[in-house]
Amino acid sequence: MELFLLSNGKLADDAPLLGYAQPQLHAMIAQRGIRSAVLVPYAIIRGDHQQRADELSTSLGIEVRCVQDFATPVxxxxxxxxxxxxxGNTWLLNQMLHESGLIVAIQRAVRERNVPYIGWSAGCNVATPSIRTTNDMPVRSSVVLPALGLFPVQINPHYLDAHASGHMGETRDERLAEFCAVNPDESVIALREGSFLHVHENQLCYFSVRGEDFKLFRHGRPIQACRDTAALQPLVPFRCD
Known part of the structure; x- marks a missing residue:
């Protein structure tokens, strides 16, 4: 199984989509001889799906077609x-994956045919067991359906531990600690911008283009700042560097 789970798509508005992960993505594409990809753009609410596909074609150097360009999503x-x-919006994405019959289709493709999966932001969230650690608003009145479950631990993309002056609401750390208090048997990996997890041949690696850490949240334990995946060894079935 090969997964790229990225916190975000761009580091700047004028940066190429997935640009900060291009070395690893291009190496994987070249090694596998991949010539085309299918984009699942359901999370995009206000953007153009074809434009996103065109951006990815340029960034990855392969043909990218939207899932709706085929006879059926499956x-x-x-x-x-x-x-x-x-x-985009994780709630809409997860609901559309269920309505389009893509939960099982993607699980089979990744697990049985070893098709690589690249997901960023909402696409990262839905690769975990559920979307309960998304930052997005539930724009539709939908229940919290199971997600793809390709990666066994909850992820919080776009993680930021800054506390804005004058903000009197809960910080991100407090919200994630609340999640772990309500769900004491679950953990959360908080990924900063410009970082991602890569699962390849049963091995898990962490990359940060800025050399920053990720945070690990577990109930009853201090928040742990990590720069490699060793701390995740008890939580994931993959070998860690």
């Missing part, structure tokens, strides 16, 4: 050499 995934799941 047929698109069954033919995919590479699956891309865009950022």
């Amino acid at each position: 047929a698109a995934i069954e033919q995919a050499e590479l699956i891309l799941v865009s950022g």
